[in-house]
Amino acid sequence: xxxxxxxxxxxxxxxxxxxxxxxxxxxxxxxxxxxxxxxxxxxxxxxxxxxxxxxxxxxxxxxxxxxxxxxxxxxxxxxxxxxxxxxxxxxxxxxxxxxxxxxxxxxxxxxxxxxxxxxxxxxxxxxxxxxxxxxxxxxxxxxxxxxxxxxxxxxxxxxxxxxxxxxxxxxxxxxxxxxxxxxxxxxxxxxxxxxxxxxxxxxxxxxxxxxxxxxxxxxxxxxxxxxxxxxxxxxxxxxxxxxxxxxxxxxxxxxxxxxxxxxxxxxxxxxxxxxxxxxxxxxxxxxxxxxxxxxxxxxxxxxxxxxx
Amino acid sequence: xxxxxxxxxxxxxxxxxxxxxxxxxxxxxxxxxxxxxxxxxxxxxxxxxxxxxxxxxxxxxxxxxxxxxxxxxxxxxxxxxxxxxxxxxxxxxxxxxxxxxxxxxxxxxxxxxxxxxxxxxxxxxxxxxxxxxxxxxxxxxxxxxxxxxxxxxxxxxxxxxxxxxxxxxxxxxxxxxxxxxxxxxxxxxxxxxxxxxxxxxxxxxxxxxxxxxxxxxxxxxxxxxxxxxxxxxxxxxxxxxxxxxxxxxxxxxxxxxxxxxxxxxxxxxxxxxxxxxxxxxxxxxxxxxxxxxxxxxxxxxxxxxxxxxxxxxxxxxxxxxxxxxxxxxxxxxxxxxxxxxxxxxxxxxxxxxxx
Numbered sequence: 001x002x003x004x005x006x007x008x009x010x011x012x013x014x015x016x017x018x019x020x021x022x023x024x025x026x027x028x029x030x031x032x033x034x035x036x037x038x039x040x041x042x043x044x045x046x047x048x049x050x051x052x053x054x055x056x057x058x059x060x061x062x063x064x065x066x067x068x069x070x071x072x073x074x075x076x077x078x079x080x081x082x083x084x085x086x087x088x089x090x091x092x093x094x095x096x097x098x099x100x101x102x103x104x105x106x107x108x109x110x111x112x113x114x115x116x117x118x119x120x121x122x123x124x125x126x127x128x129x130x131x132x133x134x135x136x137x138x139x140x141x142x143x144x145x146x147x148x149x150x151x152x153x154x155x156x157x158x159x160x161x162x163x164x165x166x167x168x169x170x171x172x173x174x175x176x177x178x179x180x181x182x183x184x185x186x187x188x189x190x191x192x193x194x195x196x197x198x199x200x201x202x203x204x205x206x207x208x209x210x211x212x213x214x215x216x217x218x219x220x221x222x223x224x225x226x227x228x229x230x231x232x233x234x235x236x237x238x239x240x241x242x243x244x245x246x247x248x249x250x251x252x253x254x255x256x257x258x259x260x261x262x263x264x265x266x267x268x269x270x271x272x273x274x275x276x277x278x279x280x281x282x283x284x285x286x287x288x289x290x291x292x293x294x295x296x297x298x299x300x301x302x303x304x305x306x307x308x
Numbered sequence: 309x310x311x312x313x314x315x316x317x318x319x320x321x322x323x324x325x326x327x328x329x330x331x332x333x334x335x336x337x338x339x340x341x342x343x344x345x346x347x348x349x350x351x352x353x354x355x356x357x358x359x360x361x362x363x364x365x366x367x368x369x370x371x372x373x374x375x376x377x378x379x380x381x382x383x384x385x386x387x388x389x390x391x392x393x394x395x396x397x398x399x400x401x402x403x404x405x406x407x408x409x410x411x412x413x414x415x416x417x418x419x420x421x422x423x424x425x426x427x428x429x430x431x432x433x434x435x436x437x438x439x440x441x442x443x444x445x446x447x448x449x450x451x452x453x454x455x456x457x458x459x460x461x462x463x464x465x466x467x468x469x470x471x472x473x474x475x476x477x478x479x480x481x482x483x484x485x486x487x488x489x490x491x492x493x494x495x496x497x498x499x500x501x502x503x504x505x506x507x508x509x510x511x512x513x514x515x516x517x518x519x520x521x522x523x524x525x526x527x528x529x530x531x532x533x534x535x536x537x538x539x540x541x542x543x544x545x546x547x548x549x550x551x552x553x554x555x556x557x558x559x560x561x562x563x564x565x566x567x568x569x570x571x572x573x574x575x576x577x578x579x580x581x582x583x584x585x586x587x588x589x590x591x592x593x594x595x596x597x598x599x600x601x602x603x604x605x606x607x608x609x610x611x612x613x614x615x616x617x618x619x620x621x622x623x624x625x626x627x628x629x630x631x632x633x634x635x636x637x638x639x640x641x642x643x644x645x646x647x648x649x650x651x652x653x654x655x656x657x658x659x660x661x662x663x
Contacts, residue, residue, distance in 0.1 A: 037446055083634075093637040094650060096385050096446055097588065101633040104581055108627030115621035116336065227623075235450045242444070276466065282458035285451040289433075292448060293441040 004270070008263050009147035014221065016259030017155045018043070018213040022237035023244065023251045024158075024165055025209030031169060031246055032202040033182035033195075033304040037099025038084045039210055040234025041106030042077045046214025048110040049076030051225040054127045054218065057118050066128045069219050070212065077211020078204055080106060085203040089196050095306050103234070111227050118225075129223045130154075152220035154212060158252075161209075165248040178202055182302035210234065232285060239288045243295040246302065254291075261287050314591060314645040321635050321642070322603070329628055333620060343618035350613025351606030359494040361609035362602065364567060368393065368576070369608075370503040370601035371559035372583035374510055375427075375552045377592045381514070381649050382548035383527045388434060388449025389556040390580025391456035392427040396557025398460055399426030400564045401468060401478050401571035404485035412484035419485045420502075420561050427557015428550040430456065435549035439542055445549075453580065461573050468571060477572035487566035499562035504598060506555065511594040523548050527649065556580060578626065582608070585629040588636050591645045604629065 022043055029036050036042075051057075053072030055064040080102060087098045130152045139149040149156075169175040180188040181195045188195055213233070218225050240258060244250030265280040326344075334340035351362050372389040379386035403422035407415045434452055437443035461476070463469075468478040487497040514520040522544045525533040533539040559579065568575060586604050590596030611625035636642045 040450075087634065087638060091638055091643075093643060094647065097646075098634070098637055100385075100387055100446075100584060101588075101630055101637065104585070104626065105630035105634060108623060108625075108630050111623035112621050112627050115623060232450060232454050235447050238444075239447050239451075276462050278458040278462040278465075281461075282455045285454040285458075288451050289437065289443070289448055292443040293437055 004267070006143050006147050008260075008267055009144065010151075011263035011266055012256060012259035013147055013151060013155060014259070015262050016255035017151070017158060018216045018221075018233055019237050019240055019258060020158055020162070020251055020255035021154065021213035021216065022210045022234055023240040023255060024161060024248060025206030025213075026238055026241045027244070027246055027248060027251060028165065028169070028178070028209075029199070029202045029206040030241060030305060031182045031302055032178045032199050033185065033302055033306070034088065034199050034203060035095050035099065035238075035306045036081075036084055036203065036206060037096055037235075037238065038080065038102030038106075039099070039206070039237060040230055040232065041099075041103035042080045042084075042207055042210035043214040043217075043234045043237075044103075044106045044110055044228070044230040045076040045080045046073040046211030047218045047225060047229050048114065048214070049073035049211060050215040050218040051114075051118075051127065052076075064128065066130055066219060069128065070215050073215035073218075074208045074211040077209070077214065078207040081203045081207020081210070084207075085200050089199045089203070107228065114225065114227060127218065127223055127225075130220045152216065154216045154220060162248050162252050169248065174198075174201075179302070182304055185304050213237070236284060236288050239292050242301075243291050245295070245300075258284075258287060258291065314642050317639060317641040318589060318591075318636065321639065322632065325628060325631055325635065329624070333618075333624075338620050339618055343614045343620050346613040346617035347607075347610035349610075351610035356494070357609065357613075358606075359491065359496045361612075362606040363500055364495050364497070364605075365609050366602045366605035367497070367499040367503045367566065368559040368563050368579045369582055369586055369605050370598055371506060371562065372556050372579050373586035373590065373597040373601045374503075374506055374594055375555035375559070376583045376587035377590065377594060377597050378510060378514075378548060378555065379552040380587060381527045381592050382523050382545060382552075383530065383650070384545060384549050384552065385444075385446040386431065386434070386449050386549065386552050387446055387584065388431065388452050388553075388580070389559075389583045390576060390578065391449065391453035392430045392553040392556035393560035393563075393576055393580050394453075394456040394460050395430035396423035396427040396560030397564045397575055398456075398463055398468070398560075398571055399423055399557070400561035401481060404481035404565065405468070405479060407485065408482050410484070415482070415484045416487065416565065419481075419565050420558060423557045423561020423564075424554045425557065427560065428554040430557070431549050431553020435546050435553075438549075439546055457573075460571065460575070464572055470570075475572075478570045480569050481564065485565060486569060487562065495567070497562075497566035499566040502558065502562060503601075506558075507594045507598045510555075514594065519544070519547070556583075577608075582626070582629060585633045588633050588646060591636075591642065592649045 022039055026036060026039050049072040050069040054069030056062050084098060084102050087093045088095045132150050133153050133156055135149040139145045177193045178198055181198045185195045217229055240254045244254040262284050265283060330340045330344050333343050350357050352358055372393055375389045400419045400423035404419045407418055434445045434448040437448050438445050464476045464478055470477060470479045487499050490496045490498060522539050525537050525539060526541050526544045530541050534541050564571060582604055586597060586600045589600040608625050611622040614620045615622040
């Protein structure tokens, strides 16, 4: 029984990791008043960056490595975030449309480069894959030890990033400036804060985290890249931000809840219930709709969210 | 600013992007001349390509483009035309297969009606979630796109699978459920007339009817529409959302009834997403959607020829489309033209007071 519980929790944590990373970044940008629907494109760009860094393949010269995979993923996410910031913060274009365009841009760009560089079939990919890191002592705990503390490196990094983000938002001058910009830009300006600069910074952090989220899909989970590998995770992450009410600690809980609900399908299958296989595939998206309906009106967004 | 300025700016931008594409292909080591010739030949270069490829592809693109333009003008971020189109295609297929024996005119009408209804219902889920629970439609419509994709996958392997049970597709729909061909042997079908008539109808509705006036008022400023105009904002938004889904559903029905004659998984190569680019390039103007829809249809048809002849991955066309939207949004002349037709407080977060 404890084996099944561990496997269930392990699957929940695995599903939650890329979502929590992307959601954490989006929380920071939304706290500054910017809705980045392009997060989906950023995750996709990160995934492709991880492929390029991990296995440059026939098109790009050089040797790949795990470290290069993570690095290029983060850079890829930040480049897209910079494009979004240029459009929305500097040129003041509509955030929703720009975000949608950014997602389409990332899909077109990664699709084209992938087919041009790696061939239509994708070839046999020789990607390095990050192994599981066991945290001493903690990973020996019964049930939760292996599920939470014997995970790929990025999951463990999240345990540091989440409290850090919480500290940043609530206990630092920069965090207070960020929230001021998100709630009342005019007041922030009066206090000597430059909203454009704050939002640019927030978006770059968000881009880095979104890129890292994409890297986990490629380097820690699937071990390969496929077109559209992000599969809506960027959008699900935005739903998690709403469910978590824009709080980093809430992100951890909401992402884990989502992961657990998705992992339920493994339990159901192991009990021998036969369902059409498309149902578990569609489940994350249906769950997201339910999640949004539940958090709906009670959630109070930053006041200046989406306004230039 | 004259009305023509944004049109010229858009045309110049399109030419610039095409030139940049050729340059990029050349740098990437492709034969750019060959590629550009193929692009032209596969799209507008011959009557055959124009009629059988470009105009056929323009039918779903124009209808879905109208769906997006209508929604955006009402301040609804419907990114779900893709899912609504698939829902329409699935319902149209089911109706066509059930109505085998009815007279063709009746069958065809019911098939298209089924598509329209299913598209409206699929959009209605997101509309109801927004109205009842304040759910952001940007996210909900995208989620529904994924659900629709898996639903079609289930249908073509389950209830709607062809009788032999080998291929993941539905049986072929009976001849009576098919849209007539306009100029056989060309593949051009009567769906083109539907698409071309829907545009002026929508244009007229927005301009001359009470619903259109309310819709534009809500789109411009929900708060002013309610307080000064006494408009029931919720109902107008809900209605516009359903109408948008209905148009996308019709696109799916026309595709099944006019082109594929069956339901299968890859029925849409992303028509619903291209529709967003089409609506924006047309600056959300229904009549402009016809022009930009035909242009994008040509681009996508030509890209397939480009892949055959010059080995350029055809997905490059989606990159070109995305670059075009980003440029439309970045250039002051075109951006102002779009933003005039968008809600002043375009947040994507439903107005809290609209409950």
